[in-house]
Amino acid sequence: MSRTSARTPADSRVRRRSLSLAAAAVPVCVLGAAYEALLVLGAGAWLLIAAVLIELVYRP
Numbered sequence: 747m748s749r750t751s752a753r754t755p756a757d758s759r760v761r762r763r764s765l766s767l768a769a770a771a772v773p774v775c776v777l778g779a780a781y782e783a784l785l786v787l788g789a790g791a792w793l794l795i796a797a798v799l800i801e802l803v804y805r806p
Contacts (some may be wrong), residue, residue: 761802767797 753761757778771793 764797764800767793
């Protein structure tokens, strides 16, 4: 049995959510750094932290 066939639809949704949070964090962090806006940079950092925590806690 391959590893991808063992994943349930819920596993795929959680993985997709984690990847979308990480993908959203990159432009937000870049914009925050470019405009020197700590609030925007902090929001990007929290998006990245949430993505990492989801990956660490929810391991399919």
